[in-house]
Amino acid sequence: MLDILVVGGGYVGLSVAVAVKQSAPHLNIEVIEAAPERVWEKDERASAIIAAASKMLQVLKVWDEILPEAQPINRMIVTDSRTADPVRPIFLTFDGAVEEGQPFAHMIPNVAMVRALRGACERLGVTIRHGLSATGFNTTGSKTTITLADGSTIDTRLLVACDGVRSKLRDMAGIKTVTWSYGQSGIVTTVGHERPHEGTAEEHFLPSGPFAILPLTGNRSSLVWTERTADADRLVHSDDLVFEAELQRRFGHKLGEIRVAGSRKAFPLGLTLSRAFVAPRLALAGDAAHGIHPISGQGLNLGFKDVAALAETIVDADRLGLDIGALNVLERYQSWRRFDTFRMGVSTDVLNRLFSNDITPVRIARDFGLGLVDRMPGLKSYFIGQAAGTTGADRPKLLAGQAI
Structure with missing residues (x-):
């Protein structure tokens, strides 16, 4: 019988396994993944990793391997305009350092991280x-038995579901969610450009949704381009000339000529928040527990916060001789993470609704608010610390760069 079975072989599931195994090497841990071997190597996306998450990856002894492919975000600018506006005034600027030599985030290719x-x-x-995919599970006493699609079974003391925003394990456990669609899709692609970005990330608030330009190594940037779903589908399936023309209208000309340097895909955007993060011998982590709008770039980082809290909960319980799958043990993890997750979900929902429109009074009010924040260094520092995950007294040890 396993001590821990992790379902889902993405960065959250793998990080849970590494974090727990590193601190409790006697525990027997396995990861199962429904996708075939080597599919992960085809992922062309990149993700923003906040400073606290990079500290955790340092403790997990993988950061040095990732770092050569990581691009520091040295500066963040925010604009608010219409697509056809010839000039996009900058309302808010963040310098990207949370401390000397430590940017508040890095952009990392998903392949390098996995x-x-x-x-x-x-x-x-x-x-x-x-x-291997799970088709059911049954919890009795001190174990959970997972049934796989091939008819085989696995027994484990604790099941960790990292199987995505449409988590089958969450549904099998009867855990309800708060869910709605924004009627938007996020177009994700990579572009090359003539001039260097100098580590600057840009968030352009447009009436259809935010258009984010995120720096990668070399003269390349990753795009998260939000459009209404029908328009996003049309753009993704349009020919290269139409797509690049629409892209250039939003991207602008400050980095010179641009070209699409990767495949383009659209992902539907919505809010999904699990009403519970745990059940007897089951813990949800990452997108299985929450899916939020990418407007703040915090989706993956919420998952890494789950990793740090869940790993510390498991390791502390194991050292005390407690049952790592017992509900009263797992409730510590739930209480640690649920409020922060709901707060972030509500914040991104409000931001998206506030900025994804072209209502003149609302535009005037939000631009006044952005300008006010830009003139208050103390408030800007607070927001940077919050975004980077470097503030808060109740942070898990891994997010503070400490071993469990």
């Missing part, structure tokens, strides 16, 4: 098995 975490699993003796 590769490093898979390597750590191998070094620590965590088995990763592909092509």
